[in-house]
Amino acid sequence: MTAASVLRGVRAAIIDLDGTMLDTVPDFHVAINRMRADLNLAPISAERIQIMVGKGSENLIRSVLALDHEADGVERHFPAAMDAYQRHYLDINGNHSTLYPDVMAGLQAFKDAGLRLACVTNKPIAFARPLLAQKKLDGYFEIVYGGDSLPKKKPDPLPLLQVCHDFGLEPAQVVAIGDSSNDAEAARAAGCPVLTVPYGYNHGECIHKINSDGIVASLLQAAQLISLQNPIAN
Ligand SMILES: O=C(O)COP(=O)(O)O
Numbered sequence: 001m002t003a004a005s006v007l008r009g010v011r012a013a014i015i016d017l018d019g020t021m022l023d024t025v026p027d028f029h030v031a032i033n034r035m036r037a038d039l040n041l042a043p044i045s046a047e048r049i050q051i052m053v054g055k056g057s058e059n060l061i062r063s064v065l066a067l068d069h070e071a072d073g074v075e076r077h078f079p080a081a082m083d084a085y086q087r088h089y090l091d092i093n094g095n096h097s098t099l100y101p102d103v104m105a106g107l108q109a110f111k112d113a114g115l116r117l118a119c120v121t122n123k124p125i126a127f128a129r130p131l132l133a134q135k136k137l138d139g140y141f142e143i144v145y146g147g148d149s150l151p152k153k154k155p156d157p158l159p160l161l162q163v164c165h166d167f168g169l170e171p172a173q174v175v176a177i178g179d180s181s182n183d184a185e186a187a188r189a190a191g192c193p194v195l196t197v198p199y200g201y202n203h204g205e206c207i208h209k210i211n212s213d214g215i216v217a218s219l220l221q222a223a224q225l226i227s228l229q230n231p232i233a234n
């Protein structure tokens with residue numbers, strides 16, 4: 001099936017945060033290296049951190065510690081590292097992050113087309129909410145779920161299915177848009193159509209390897225594609 005036909009009947013969109021709306025790697029970079037300094041570990045590059053982002057904080061901290069420690073060392077240092085990381089991240093949250101092109105225009109185009117919006121991120125909800133507010137994105141979303149809002153996070157379909165339930169829509173009526181295989185796997189398992197953006201992180205993998213219904217250059221292009229397929233919603 002082509003991307004166009006699966007987008008017919010779409011009434012809402014679930015949008016990912018890191019790597020899709022905001023380039024947050026510079027925030028992760030500062031917070032991780034402050035945490036590493038607390039643990040007497042040498043700083044690491046933003047490029048090394050970028051491929052570790054997308055599967056939530058626990059996964060990120062374990063991956064960062066695994067650069068210097070064996071499995072037992074990772075677990076031993078994990079509680080102190082997580083504590084330091086959360087403190088440092090909240091201190092700098094959003095200060096170094098920037099919006100990708102056409103994010104605001106894209107969100108507005110979704111609204112103008114009568115589509116409802118939810119944000120589903122694997123970022124902890126305590127990080128996600130103030131970040132969305134600081135970047136003036138919070139007003140666009142009726143629902144925001146973080147990686148710790150529900151018992152399971154992406155790539156599990158649960159957060160996406162919860163949004164469909166909240167909106168009273170079938171999964172086929174709710175498109176998921178993200179930058180990684182995590183988003184696509186969750187969408188496929190939920191039965192939602194899925195679009196991907198090519199500029200995000202995708203765990204360091206090529207976006208073309210992802211099984212999605214199409215790659216869009218920006219959220220604005222996604223909104224235009226969906227509007228074209230749903231003239232009644234306009
Ligand atoms: O892993 C994270 O913290 C963020 O991931 P996201 O791409 O789901 O927003």
Ligand SMILES: [Mg+2]
Pocket residue numbers: 016017018019020054178179180200
């Ligand atoms: Mg992402």
